[in-house]
Every structure is written in structure tokens, then in C-alpha cells.
Amino acid sequence: MSSLSSRSHANGLLFQTIFLGIIIFFVTGCQRPASTELYHKFPDKTWARFNLLSFEIPVINIEKPYDVILFARFTPVFAYEKLSFNMVMNTPGGEERINQYDMSVKTKTGTFLGGCILDSCQQSIILKKELHISKAGVLKIEVENLTPRLTTEGVMGVGIWMVQSDK
Numbered sequence: 001m002s003s004l005s006s007r008s009h010a011n012g013l014l015f016q017t018i019f020l021g022i023i024i025f026f027v028t029g030c031q032r033p034a035s036t037e038l039y040h041k042f043p044d045k046t047w048a049r050f051n052l053l054s055f056e057i058p059v060i061n062i063e064k065p066y067d068v069i070l071f072a073r074f075t076p077v078f079a080y081e082k083l084s085f086n087m088v089m090n091t092p093g094g095e096e097r098i099n100q101y102d103m104s105v106k107t108k109t110g111t112f113l114g115g116c117i118l119d120s121c122q123q124s125i126i127l128k129k130e131l132h133i134s135k136a137g138v139l140k141i142e143v144e145n146l147t148p149r150l151t152t153e154g155v156m157g158v159g160i161w162m163v164q165s166d167k
Contacts, residue, residue, distance in 0.1 A: 039159035045075055047145050047155040055141040055160045059092060059133050066131045069161040070143065071124035074105060074112065078121075078154030081106045084146040087127055092137025100146065101125055120156060130165045 038055045059066075072083060082102045089097040103125040106112055114123035133139065141160055145152055 035161060035163040037159060037161050039157055041157040042155055045077070045154060045156050047147075047152045047158070049145055049147065049150050049152070051145065053143040053158055055143070057139040057141070057160065057162050058137075059139050060136050061164070062133045062136055065165040066128075066133065067126060067161075067163050067165050068128040068131055068139075068141070069124050069163070070101070070103070070127050070158065071122060071161060072103065072105075072158045073156040074114075074121045074123070075154045075156060076119055076121075078105060078152075080147065080152075081108065083123075083152070083155070086144040086146055088142045088144075089128065090140040091131075091133055091135070092139060093134040095134075097128070099127070101127070124161075127160075 036057050038057065040053045040055075068089070070085075070087070082104050084100070084102050086100050087098070091097075103123055104113055105121075105123050112121040112123075114121050116122075127141075139162070143158060
């Protein structure tokens with residue numbers, strides 16, 4: 001009888017260990033990649049031409065690359081097909097990357113391309129896919145509005161998402 005009791009106790013421990021392993025696998029496997037979101041809101045829904053936006057993103061994990069995405073939220077007042085901007089990115093390791101972008105916002109007929117909820121529409125553009133950061137620290141991104149007007153009406157705010165790449 002004691003060997004039957006110890007065998008069933010061992011089977012119970014084996015079942016508990018396997019069950020716990022499956023739970024740990026699902027909990028760690030289903031987590032979203034690490035991400036950061038920073039957002040500059042414009043209270044008057046206007047982005048001034050010379051209002052340079054600065055984003056400072058702490059980077060701790062450098063083992064995986066990141067996707068860096070700029071997003072903007074618009075009102076129906078936004079009058080242009082695209083939002084032109086310049087981006088300067090400085091990595092903690094000292095690399096500097098400079099690019100000019102044109103974010104498509106509306107069709108030629110004036111329909112928003114991004115998702116809209118009530119009178120707020122959002123659009124995004126990838127600034128850098130699979131950015132490898134060589135050193136932990138602060139990733140600095142500056143964004144300058146290049147729309148050829150002193151003010152760009154209809155911009156609720158501009159933000160940065162930084163998400164670990166799938167690779």
C-alpha cells in the first residue's frame with residue numbers, strides 16, 4: 001500500500017509541475033513586447049512651425065531591436081494631404097540619424113486615411129524599423145514641423161511609440 005501511495009504522490013507532483021510549467025509558458029509567451037509612448041498635446045489644436053518637439057525615451061534592454069513610430073492626432077480642420085516634418089534621433093551610443101518625412105494624412109479628396117473616432121483621426125509613420133541600440137541610456141528624438149505656414153491648425157498632438165521589434 002505504501003508504494004501505491006508514494007507512486008500516486010509522485011504522479012501528483014509530476015502533474016503539478018507540468019501544469020505550473022504550462023501556466024508560466026503562457027504567461028511569458030503572451031506578453032506584449034516592451035513599449036513606450038510619449039505624447040505632446042497641443043491645447044489649441046495647432047502646431048506652431050517653430051515649436052520643436054523633444055522626446056526622451058529611457059532604454060534599458062538593448063538585447064532586441066526596436067521599432068520607432070511617430071503618430072499624430074488630427075481634427076477635421078487639418079487642411080493638408082500630408083504632414084511634413086524633420087526628425088533628429090540621437091542614440092545613447094552617440095549615433096545621430098536625421099531624416100525628413102511626409103506622413104500621408106488625407107486623400108486628394110480630403111478624406112482622412114487613418115482611423116477616426118468622432119472628430120479625432122490618427123495616423124502614424126515608422127521612423128526606424130529594427131533600431132539596434134548599442135548602449136543603455138536615453139534615446140533622444142526631436143521633431144520639427146516643416147509645413148510651410150507659421151501654424152498648422154487641426155493637429156491635436158504628436159507622439160512617439162517605441163516597441164520592441166518582433167525579430
